[in-house]
Amino acid sequence: MADYNTYTDEELTALLKSDDRAAYEKIYQRYWLVLYRHARKMLQDEEKARDIVQDVFVMLWLKRKDLNLNMSLSAYLYVIVRNKTLNLFKRNKIENIHMDSLKIFINQGENITDHLLREKNLSEIIEQEIALLPHRMRQVFELKRKSNLSYKEIAEEMTISDLTVKTQMNKAIKILRLKLGSVLSCFL
Numbered sequence: 319m320a321d322y323n324t325y326t327d328e329e330l331t332a333l334l335k336s337d338d339r340a341a342y343e344k345i346y347q348r349y350w351l352v353l354y355r356h357a358r359k360m361l362q363d364e365e366k367a368r369d370i371v372q373d374v375f376v377m378l379w380l381k382r383k384d385l386n387l388n389m390s391l392s393a394y395l396y397v398i399v400r401n402k403t404l405n406l407f408k409r410n411k412i413e414n415i416h417m418d419s420l421k422i423f424i425n426q427g428e429n430i431t432d433h434l435l436r437e438k439n440l441s442e443i444i445e446q447e448i449a450l451l452p453h454r455m456r457q458v459f460e461l462k463r464k465s466n467l468s469y470k471e472i473a474e475e476m477t478i479s480d481l482t483v484k485t486q487m488n489k490a491i492k493i494l495r496l497k498l499g500s501v502l503s504c505f506l
Contacts, residue, residue, distance in 0.1 A: 327391035
């Protein structure tokens, strides 16, 4: 049995590409802790750091066949951790903007029943129209609009191309505009 401890990152990467699970486990053992510490330092949150590093290793295994590194394995893994962390910051920033907006709304006390009722009715109509979209199109639309994922993240999650995601999103918006155009004019 081979001693994977003596293998270089390049050798482990080559073995990983040929579905060698032991090589993957050695990469995991070699880099998990340092990547975790790096993510934890940036995030100041142990659980989120753990999740990001786990996501990186899951993605590494899933994309092992297509792995084409133009840098060292360690640099590649660090870049992925950094990018996932920045994406998390971006998502959190969007959530904070929405929460701040909601706080302002609540503090201003603009609880006008008529507007709330209209908003609720409009929201229900929009959700009904979204539910009528074809399954994959609806899935793409909801991942983009409700989960704030990028086209690339959606493509990875659904294992489809970025172009397919963009096409599905454009079709969904076009369908919803056509169906909701007249409805929106009634509410304005």
